[in-house]
Amino acid sequence: xxxxxxxxxxxxxxxxxxxxxxxxxxxxxxxxxxxxxxxxxxxxxxxxxxxxxxxxxxxxxxxxxxxxxxxxxxxxxxxxxxxxxxxxxxxxxxxxxxxxxxxxxxxxxxxxxxxxxxxxxxxxxxxxxxxxxxxxxxxxxxxxxxxxxxxxxxxxxxxxxxxxxxxxxxxxxxxxxxxxxxxxxxxxxxxxxxxxxxxxxxxxxxxxxxxxxxxxxxxxxxxxxxxxxxxxxxxxxxxxxxxxxxxxxxxxxxxxxxxxxxxxxxxxxxxxxxxxxxxxxxxxxxxxxxxxxxxxxxxxxxxxxxxxxxxxxxxxxxxxxxxxxxxxxxxxxxxxxxxxxxxxxxxxxxxxxxxxxxxxxxxxxxxxxxxxxxxxxxxxxxxxxxxx
Numbered sequence: 001x002x003x004x005x006x007x008x009x010x011x012x013x014x015x016x017x018x019x020x021x022x023x024x025x026x027x028x029x030x031x032x033x034x035x036x037x038x039x040x041x042x043x044x045x046x047x048x049x050x051x052x053x054x055x056x057x058x059x060x061x062x063x064x065x066x067x068x069x070x071x072x073x074x075x076x077x078x079x080x081x082x083x084x085x086x087x088x089x090x091x092x093x094x095x096x097x098x099x100x101x102x103x104x105x106x107x108x109x110x111x112x113x114x115x116x117x118x119x120x121x122x123x124x125x126x127x128x129x130x131x132x133x134x135x136x137x138x139x140x141x142x143x144x145x146x147x148x149x150x151x152x153x154x155x156x157x158x159x160x161x162x163x164x165x166x167x168x169x170x171x172x173x174x175x176x177x178x179x180x181x182x183x184x185x186x187x188x189x190x191x192x193x194x195x196x197x198x199x200x201x202x203x204x205x206x207x208x209x210x211x212x213x214x215x216x217x218x219x220x221x222x223x224x225x226x227x228x229x230x231x232x233x234x235x236x237x238x239x240x241x242x243x244x245x246x247x248x249x250x251x252x253x254x255x256x257x258x259x260x261x262x263x264x265x266x267x268x269x270x271x272x273x274x275x276x277x278x279x280x281x282x283x284x285x286x287x288x289x290x291x292x293x294x295x296x297x298x299x300x301x302x303x304x305x306x307x308x309x310x311x312x313x314x315x316x317x318x319x320x321x322x323x324x325x326x327x328x329x330x331x332x333x334x335x336x337x338x339x340x341x342x343x344x345x346x347x348x349x350x351x352x353x354x355x356x357x358x359x360x361x362x363x364x365x366x367x368x369x370x371x372x373x374x375x376x377x378x379x380x381x382x383x384x385x386x387x388x
Contacts, residue, residue: 012254019066070184073217075224082200084236085214097144104152107347158290165193203333259371260303325380332368
């Protein structure tokens with residue numbers, strides 16, 4: 001298909017056809033893995049667009065084309081992990097930049113900012129769900145960058161992307177949106193005013209818990225060139241094989257996201273009605289504080305649920321040790337359902353006083369709802385509740 005025709009496709013078709021064109025050499029319907037480190041040149045400096053796989057690789061190029069199309073971006077950079085993608089953004093900023101960051105973000109992001117880049121940049125953590133707080137902080141600190149997660153990890157707070165990026169642009173502040181929890185299938189921050197979109201492809205984009213990877217999508221050519229130069233110089237490029245695996249996994253992104261969201265809604269309603277649950281947080285529930293914003297900027301509510309168990313950390317441990325179908329493991333976004341305890345696992349690097357100040361208490365449990373039969377998932381949870 002022509003590139004102009006591909007752009008007209010729905011996302012469920014783009015994931016299959018953009019970057020998925022048959023191999024020109026053999027006609028193979030599945031893209032080959034270009035498992036090579038270097039490329040033969042016709043003469044010094046004369047080549048077919050590829051010199052060295054750290055810089056470019058045909059398999060990775062296909063993935064970058066697909067990702068860019070899904071986020072309506074001109075450029076995409078694929079990296080070895082989500083955190084390495086975040087690292088490239090940090091290095092692309094002038095030294096001693098002021099950065100505003102949401103107060104509830106992935107524990108690895110918080111650790112990266114506060115223990116690795118804390119000497120290079122100055123970070124201020126704020127509640128980005130309140131536009132007035134964002135505007136006041138921007139006026140006070142005059143930041144170079146605003147870092148958003150929406151929904152946040154693990155409290156699932158929603159930031160109004162369009163309203164917040166409008167404020168940032170008025171003050172010439174760049175905005176990065178970590179879109180991992182929604183995937184490009186359910187949310188497109190660039191369309192809402194963001195400058196850069198980041199994903200941990202380890203999660204929903206790949207969807208099969210067998211790859212670690214990250215990516216950045218953007219439309220600013222100058223910024224893209226700066227980020228690519230850093231990637232080429234530092235070296236956090238994704239391998240050809242891992243890029244091929246993501247290309248394989250992404251083909252079912254639409255089917256998987258619809259299944260995740262359908263199951264998550266049923267599980268969330270079950271939890272909300274359960275007598276042993278203190279509170280449930282899921283963007284699809286009307287009880288969510290930013291439910292209306294979620295409906296406005298997302299086309300689906302995703303597969304992530306946070307709930308607060310009635311009881312202390314001992315009861316949480318008992319519950320987490322009793323579930324069977326929900327695997328007790330870090331990460332999220334795979335076809336299988338996962339359950340975890342953020343305070344001990346994914347957000348252990350966040351100091352206890354900081355966790356508790358934003359509501360990340362010891363009785364908080366995070367679910368990544370998979371695509372199994374939802375009745376089996378609910379039965380598994382019910383068995384665990386009876387043990388508590």
